[in-house]
Amino acid sequence: MNRKRPGIxxxxxxxxxxxxxxxxxxxxxxxxIAEFGNAFHQYNTIDKSVRDAARMxxxxxxxxxxYPSGGGQCLVVYGNTGCxxxxxxAGLTTSMVVVCDQVNTSGCTGQFKNVQTDPSGDTINLVQxxxxxxxxxxxxxxxxxxxVIFGDISCVMRQT
Numbered sequence: 001m002n003r004k005r006p007g008i009x010x011x012x013x014x015x016x017x018x019x020x021x022x023x024x025x026x027x028x029x030x031x032x033i034a035e036f037g038n039a040f041h042q043y044n045t046i047d048k049s050v051r052d053a054a055r056m057x058x059x060x061x062x063x064x065x066x067y068p069s070g071g072g073q074c075l076v077v078y079g080n081t082g083c084x085x086x087x088x089x090a091g092l093t094t095s096m097v098v099v100c101d102q103v104n105t106s107g108c109t110g111q112f113k114n115v116q117t118d119p120s121g122d123t124i125n126l127v128q129x130x131x132x133x134x135x136x137x138x139x140x141x142x143x144x145x146x147x148v149i150f151g152d153i154s155c156v157m158r159q160t
Contacts, residue, residue: 058157130154
């Protein structure tokens with residue numbers, strides 16, 4: 001005895017409709033996660049390269065001959081001091097990198113002071129490497145994130 005249950009035929013399309021309703025928010029969620037992950041990656045890459053450049057420049061005195069200020073800018077953008085290869089993140093240029101120290105003060109803003117004194121009265125020279133005005137480059141064109149600009153990413157270290 002082979003009986004068909006009544007109503008089964010009417011229920012066949014319900015799963016497809018439910019999947020269609022659920023797939024749209026899930027796709028948006030996955031695209032949002034991908035964009036957020038990309039933004040996080042870009043920010044961390046720039047942050048690490050800024051720290052590397054500040055660490056490199058902290059080993060030099062800004063008044064000595066051959067002070068590698070330009071090499072520090074190249075280290076932030078390209079990952080090397082020779083400005084060779086492709087940028088670490090798309091859209092980053094050396095014009096966005098500002099080096100502030102005892103000698104170089106153009107483009108330096110805010111509370112940064114190049115020279116400080118410690119409690120013993122000795123002079124402390126500081127170097128600040130800063131990336132300013134970096135526009136976020138998105139991986140998908142789905143979300144309209146054009147014009148989103150990261151805030152200043154900077155690092156300050158003591159120089160020799």
